[in-house]
Amino acid sequence: MAGLKPINFGIIGLGAGTMNMLPELSANPNAKIVAAADTRKDALDRFTKDFAGQAYSNPEDLCKDPNVEVVYVMTPDEYHAEHTILAAEHGKQVILDKPMGLTLDQCDAIIESTERNGTRVLVGHSQSLDLVNLKIAEIANSGELGNVTMIHTMFYSDWIYRPRAREELVQERGGSIVRRQGPIQVDIVRMIGGGLVKSVRANTNCVDPQRPIDGSFNAFLDFENGSSATVIYDGYGHFNSAELTYGYTLQGFQMDPELHVNSRKKIEGFGSLEEEELFKDSTRYGGSLNRSINQRVSEERRHAFFGFTIVSCEKGDIRQTPTGLIIYGDYGNTEVPIPAGAGYNRRYCAIEVDEMCRALRESTPVRIHDANWGKATQEVVLGIIASSEQRKEIFMEHQVAYNGQGVS
Numbered sequence: 001m002a003g004l005k006p007i008n009f010g011i012i013g014l015g016a017g018t019m020n021m022l023p024e025l026s027a028n029p030n031a032k033i034v035a036a037a038d039t040r041k042d043a044l045d046r047f048t049k050d051f052a053g054q055a056y057s058n059p060e061d062l063c064k065d066p067n068v069e070v071v072y073v074m075t076p077d078e079y080h081a082e083h084t085i086l087a088a089e090h091g092k093q094v095i096l097d098k099p100m101g102l103t104l105d106q107c108d109a110i111i112e113s114t115e116r117n118g119t120r121v122l123v124g125h126s127q128s129l130d131l132v133n134l135k136i137a138e139i140a141n142s143g144e145l146g147n148v149t150m151i152h153t154m155f156y157s158d159w160i161y162r163p164r165a166r167e168e169l170v171q172e173r174g175g176s177i178v179r180r181q182g183p184i185q186v187d188i189v190r191m192i193g194g195g196l197v198k199s200v201r202a203n204t205n206c207v208d209p210q211r212p213i214d215g216s217f218n219a220f221l222d223f224e225n226g227s228s229a230t231v232i233y234d235g236y237g238h239f240n241s242a243e244l245t246y247g248y249t250l251q252g253f254q255m256d257p258e259l260h261v262n263s264r265k266k267i268e269g270f271g272s273l274e275e276e277e278l279f280k281d282s283t284r285y286g287g288s289l290n291r292s293i294n295q296r297v298s299e300e301r302r303h304a305f306f307g308f309t310i311v312s313c314e315k316g317d318i319r320q321t322p323t324g325l326i327i328y329g330d331y332g333n334t335e336v337p338i339p340a341g342a343g344y345n346r347r348y349c350a351i352e353v354d355e356m357c358r359a360l361r362e363s364t365p366v367r368i369h370d371a372n373w374g375k376a377t378q379e380v381v382l383g384i385i386a387s388s389e390q391r392k393e394i395f396m397e398h399q400v401a402y403n404g405q406g407v408s
Ligand SMILES: NC(=O)c1ccc[n+]([C@@H]2O[C@H](COP(=O)([O-])OP(=O)(O)OC[C@H]3O[C@@H](n4cnc5c(N)ncnc54)[C@H](O)[C@@H]3O)[C@@H](O)[C@H]2O)c1
Pocket: 012, 013, 014, 015, 016, 017, 018, 020, 037, 038, 039, 040, 043, 057, 058, 059, 074, 075, 076, 077, 079, 097, 098, 099, 125, 165, 180, 284
């Protein structure tokens, strides 16, 4: 797509997540950031300086801006549906950060609005769309190793001890590791397993009363095609699953052995929730830490690991490496390199942005993580919560097949 005119993007929500995503989005030749909306003046002031774009103090004005073609929704989870629908009602395409909505009713409202307005929704930013995960899904769905029999994915991190805003520590407002991180793991296993989950059995755990949200879960997904997946996330900052992934982390760098202890100490060091919120505010776009948006390329970076994933097929097993993946076959191993230039630096929304731009230019739907896919993933996420509460198997009704073959 080199040489094509960039597509104009507007961002709603200039918070900590956007701060992580901006280095990638601002360097993407397919995208031009032309507008942003936030309620924080500091964020809007910085945006005007960094991008010379239009800064809006409310999302509706951004959605009315005729210059904006794609709206990137990065507000807190409880606003995802509201802001996506607002954009669709103004005829805009949307890349929406996961989760798609807090409830299936919210997902349905998004689908209704986008279908009526003839607009697209792509539910990202999901590390399931990192190049290695796309390649694993491609091999698994191609049948070249026979049927998929089992998928295991597990992540052990310090997630619960990262600085939070008040609403993130309230289960019903979108807090909980299941709602925030679950969509990524569910996307990964649904992509590899073909998409159609039949039922879910799970347990979730809340073990730290100071952080009154679920911080770990254990789920078993049964697929319509007979394969199954175990999905585990433990965010309590004890074991670090980078030990299982060649020492490489979610950022694609070597792990810091002290990270988990330091995360816990940092949270304990805040005297109050207000102090913790102030710290989180400093990390946001426009916050006092003044983080740079030019930190993309690094020689040390390798492919990012969203924990450890291994896929068993009839004729071989697949796992990720720092530079691609390995197939453990019947008579030996085959390494499949995924090149650095196109890989290590294409993280945080690169695939989502490229796919949305392609769909717009070619006047087609998005091929991956569209609104129906996002709803199906959210159904599984909510199924994990319901299964734990009711201590029983929950059956799925809104699943859709994986159709992302060829996206990379
Ligand atoms: N923190 C991360 O590293 C990270 C990474 C990836 C994705 N995400 C996702 O990004 C989303 C936001 O999380 P976050 O950590 O960046 O939160 P945050 O609180 O740091 O950022 C949210 C931003 O939205 C703004 N905002 C809130 N309500 C608004 C409204 N009504 N209109 C306009 N702006 C409004 C806030 O001022 C803030 O700048 C979540 O869905 C989260 O799952 C976060």
